[in-house]
Amino acid sequence: MSPAVSLHGRQLAVALDAAGRGLSRETAIALLDPAAPLPPLLAAAAALRNRGKGKTITYSRKVFLPLTNLCRDRCGYCTFRRNPGDPDGWFMMPEQVLEVVEEGARLGCTEALFSLGDAPEAVFPEARAILQGLGYRRTLEYLGAACRLVLTRSPLLPHANPGLMGEPDLRALKPVSASMGLMLESASPRLLQAGGPHHGAVTKHPRARLRVMELAGRLRIPFTTGILVGIGETGEERVDSLLAIRALHERFGHIQEVIIQNFRVKPTIPMGDQPEPTLEEMLRTVAVARLILGPSMNVQAPPNLTQDYGRLLDAGINDWGGISPLTRDFINPEAPWPHLAELQAVTESRGFVLRQRLPVYPEYILDRPEFLPPELLERIRASVDSDGLVPNPDHS
Numbered sequence: 001m002s003p004a005v006s007l008h009g010r011q012l013a014v015a016l017d018a019a020g021r022g023l024s025r026e027t028a029i030a031l032l033d034p035a036a037p038l039p040p041l042l043a044a045a046a047a048l049r050n051r052g053k054g055k056t057i058t059y060s061r062k063v064f065l066p067l068t069n070l071c072r073d074r075c076g077y078c079t080f081r082r083n084p085g086d087p088d089g090w091f092m093m094p095e096q097v098l099e100v101v102e103e104g105a106r107l108g109c110t111e112a113l114f115s116l117g118d119a120p121e122a123v124f125p126e127a128r129a130i131l132q133g134l135g136y137r138r139t140l141e142y143l144g145a146a147c148r149l150v151l152t153r154s155p156l157l158p159h160a161n162p163g164l165m166g167e168p169d170l171r172a173l174k175p176v177s178a179s180m181g182l183m184l185e186s187a188s189p190r191l192l193q194a195g196g197p198h199h200g201a202v203t204k205h206p207r208a209r210l211r212v213m214e215l216a217g218r219l220r221i222p223f224t225t226g227i228l229v230g231i232g233e234t235g236e237e238r239v240d241s242l243l244a245i246r247a248l249h250e251r252f253g254h255i256q257e258v259i260i261q262n263f264r265v266k267p268t269i270p271m272g273d274q275p276e277p278t279l280e281e282m283l284r285t286v287a288v289a290r291l292i293l294g295p296s297m298n299v300q301a302p303p304n305l306t307q308d309y310g311r312l313l314d315a316g317i318n319d320w321g322g323i324s325p326l327t328r329d330f331i332n333p334e335a336p337w338p339h340l341a342e343l344q345a346v347t348e349s350r351g352f353v354l355r356q357r358l359p360v361y362p363e364y365i366l367d368r369p370e371f372l373p374p375e376l377l378e379r380i381r382a383s384v385d386s387d388g389l390v391p392n393p394d395h396s
Contacts (some may be wrong), residue, residue, distance in 0.1 A: 025239055025289040031288050032235040039278060045287035045316030052295025053318040057347050058357040058389065061340070062111035062322035066144060066330040067092050070127050070165075071117025074200030076271040077231055077263055081117055081332050084126030090374050091130050097146050100327065101154040103318070107325045110383065110390055111171070111359040112156040113179075114143055115331065118163030120204045138168045147176035152391035157380065159257075159322075159359035161224070164203045174221055175375040178360040179256060181224030184209050187244045188237040195209060197231045197271060210244060217252025218370045222364045226300070228261025229285050230277035238285060242292045250280060254371065256361045257298035257319060260286045262305050264332055283315040290316030300360055304335040312348040319357075320347075355389045362388025 023031075030302050031041055036105070068091045071081035083088030089100040101112050119139055120127035127139070137140040140162060156206040166184070173180060187206040191198045198204035214221045227241045242258070249255035262277050277285075282301070300319040302311035323337045338346070347354040358380060364371045365380055365388040372380055385391040 017170070023288070025243060027210045028242070028292055029236055029287050031291070032238065032284055034280070034284075036284075038284060041287045042283060042314050042316075045290040046314060048290055048295050049179065049316040049318055052181070052297075055352050056355055056387075057313065057318055058298075058361075059320040059343065060111045060159075060322045060359055061107075061109045061390075062113045062159075062324050062327075062359070063100050063109050064322070064324055064327040064330055065092065065097055065100060065112055065114045066090075067097075067116040067146060067162075068112050068120060068127070068139060069252065069330070070120035070124060071119055071177040071242050072119050072123045073117070073163075073203055075176075075204065076197035076199070076378050077228075077269055077274075078331075079266045079268055079333070084124050086119075089133075091127075091142075092146075094146065094149055097149060098153055100151050101156050104324075104326050105154050106328070109156060109324070109326065110356070111322060112147075112150045112154070112158045113322055114146065114158060114357070115161045116143065116163070125311040132143060139300075140173070144172050144176055147173065151176060151376075155383075157359050157376070157383075159224070164208055165212050165215075167219070170212075170215055170219050170221060175373045176220060178358060178376060178380060179224060180216060182209060182212050182260065183228065183261070184213070184225050184241055184245060185228045186231065186233050186237060187241040188233055189210075190234060190237070206241075206244075210248070213245075213248050213255075214252075217248055217254040220252075221254060221369050222256040222360045223254050224257050224259065225255060226257075226261055227289075228263055229282060229349045230263035230274070231271070232274065239288070239292070240287050246293055253368070255297070255339070256364060258289060258293055258299050259300045259302070259321065260289050260317075261302055263313060264305055264335065266334065279306065279311060280365075282306060283311060286312060286315035286317055292311055296363075300331075302329075303346075307331060309338070310350060313350050313352065320358075355387070355391050358383060362368065 010055050037127045069080050069082045070089055120130055150156055150158050159179050160173050161181040203370055262282050265276055286301055298319050299317050300321045301312045303320050344354045365384055
């Protein structure tokens, strides 16, 4: 009898028992099997979330700052990247960054999310020329300056999500970033093979990404990561990715959130014929992630990428991620974020309370100040209440 089949009759008891100890690889793979009963899996994940997080669901009110969409990678699912000379390719100029963050501050935003292409200067002379005109050699240097500009000229706190970084880059960005992030996407090197989603992406080797995450842990940087669901990975590879994240967090305690993000088909991508993960597949994956990562981890799934996104609460998430009242999702421009009033209504209809957080999570603010940059410690603490959350959030 296969492990998945043998698990069916006792799934809930096994999941609840394993959840307290960290779900094993074999049980996690079995729970991802579509034949395994879904309701007991969701119940186990939701119970574990409630044990660790109670009935509070968080989100970060942000502005999205795509500093550049020029990128050295070519991922099979990406519509964000551009080449120099493309009519819609860009580097944001400092005055453009300021214009966005100043308007964001008026709308109650507290996070400036910098997301950008990976080191375009490594392959494009045009990118090097643009950076040189701004006074920098590398995109990461310009990012650091843009973060400092945001801190100087607005109340927003930067969250930097720039791609691969070395230790000097992480050290340079830490004083000007409340937190940082890098999606693992998948721990499977198989996806780099010809025809795979990462074949044209030199920075997507899991060993390189895990190395950045390890360096961030050694430097005590609150770090966001996650997986992409539905890009051609197997259930075993999905579980291995979550276990790799868990192992790093057990060593360093720095993974502040894990995003479970679903692949979305777009007409212009090479993977335009790849099927999207179903809602059931997402629910199953989110629930397994919660059981693997435990009650204390912040598990997030983007609400704009799932039509019936309230169901994600049933699977054990406790965070909706960044929601912007001003800027679009430049990575998934076809999927607008829900209005904050709608997000609040959906959250409360399932018995939860919606609260606004900073780009760094409450547990680091309240209990682990050694993870916060000393340069920003007092500013961060002054922005939160006794729960480590933004006081009296306005969901208008």
